Amino acid sequence: MKVRILVSLKDSVLDPQGQTVKNALHTLGYDSIKDVRQGKVFEIELEGISEEDAERVVPEISDKVLANPIIEKFSWQILEKD
Amino acid sequence: MKFGVVIFPGSNCDYDTLYALKDVLQQKAIFLWHKEHNLKNVDCVILPGGFSYGDYLRSGSIAAFSPLMQEIKEFALKGGLVLGICNGFQVLLELELLPGAMLRNKNLKFLCQFVHLRVENETTPFTSRAKKGQVLRIPIAHYDGNFFSPPDTIQEIKTNNQIVLRYSDDQGQLSEDANVNGSLESIAGLINKAGNVMGMMPHPERASETLLGSEDGRIIFESMIKWKG
Numbered sequence: 001m002k003v004r005i006l007v008s009l010k011d012s013v014l015d016p017q018g019q020t021v022k023n024a025l026h027t028l029g030y031d032s033i034k035d036v037r038q039g040k041v042f043e044i045e046l047e048g049i050s051e052e053d054a055e056r057v058v059p060e061i062s063d064k065v066l067a068n069p070i071i072e073k074f075s076w077q078i079l080e081k082d
Numbered sequence: 083m084k085f086g087v088v089i090f091p092g093s094n095c096d097y098d099t100l101y102a103l104k105d106v107l108q109q110k111a112i113f114l115w116h117k118e119h120n121l122k123n124v125d126c127v128i129l130p131g132g133f134s135y136g137d138y139l140r141s142g143s144i145a146a147f148s149p150l151m152q153e154i155k156e157f158a159l160k161g162g163l164v165l166g167i168c169n170g171f172q173v174l175l176e177l178e179l180l181p182g183a184m185l186r187n188k189n190l191k192f193l194c195q196f197v198h199l200r201v202e203n204e205t206t207p208f209t210s211r212a213k214k215g216q217v218l219r220i221p222i223a224h225y226d227g228n229f230f231s232p233p234d235t236i237q238e239i240k241t242n243n244q245i246v247l248r249y250s251d252d253q254g255q256l257s258e259d260a261n262v263n264g265s266l267e268s269i270a271g272l273i274n275k276a277g278n279v280m281g282m283m284p285h286p287e288r289a290s291e292t293l294l295g296s297e298d299g300r301i302i303f304e305s306m307i308k309w310k311g
Contacts, residue, residue, distance in 0.1 A: 009185075012232075013185065013230065014185070016185075016186055016188060016189075016190050017186065017190065020190060065139075065143070065147075066139070068140055068143070068176070068183050070182065070183040070230070070231065070232070071183045071185065071230060
């Protein structure tokens with residue numbers, strides 16, 4: 001099974017990198033860009049695990065390791081099923 | 083007093099810190115390897131500056147899972163003195179021994195410069211030789227030093243007098259300009275509620291001799307030595 005986890009700063013946390021990317025896009029003339037938030041993507045392969053167990057394990061590792069819950073949030077999806 | 087300086091892959095202030103403790107301050111100091119499970123009877127653990135694990139994932143995050151960190155956590159919970167400098171501060175936040183998290187500096191630049199710090203709390207083991215309001219000149223060198231915590235946490239930090247050092251100007255005045263990395267409440271040094279674990283972004287070991295441009299950093303180590311008695 002392959003899952004994709006997306007980690008990004010919480011909406012309440014300022015994202016200066018996203019702001020800088022937005023400003024660069026404006027400089028290039030893309031005036032329709034209203035806001036940019038930057039994050040990280042993890043693609044993880046799981047082995048010998050049921051979908052039900054993945055539902056438990058993926059949020060657990062995201063909360064414990066991949067994201068810092070004080071400043072970041074995460075979402076995830078299954079890319080490939082076994 | 084016996085200090086233990088922890089080495090992670092990517093630590094780069096480990097030797098500077100050992101030098102400041104041994105050669106400048108004439109204390110016993112040893113290195114502790116992060117893969118061991120033995121604190122070798124040290125009185126104080128120092129997590130030095132650097133880029134443990136190349137700052138992969140988040141600064142300090144992988145180091146927080148090192149084998150030795152279990153012993154350090156127990157040592158801290160039993161009241162042992164732990165000082166995290168720069169990357170060491172980031173590790174202590176990831177370990178949740180200190181509240182909050184670090185964001186990238188407000189100007190998105192790596193800042194390597196002398197800063198002024200105002201001593202806010204002189205009653206800690208790390209500042210007992212300083213006076214309240216005293217201004218120290220100590221350098222910083224970091225990318226992720228913009229302290230952040232949610233509103234309820236910062237309220238608790240203030241209520242418990244946990245802010246030890248704040249970025250200020252040379253007169254001890256706080257301002258947006260003096261707060262070089264954009265830290266919440268200008269926090270440069272923070273202590274836990276129990277008062278035995280401190281994290282600070284500035285590098286006291288780099289300001290331990292006049293030859294280095296300042297010896298104001300000595301006050302941190304000398305306070306700890308005095309505390310231990």
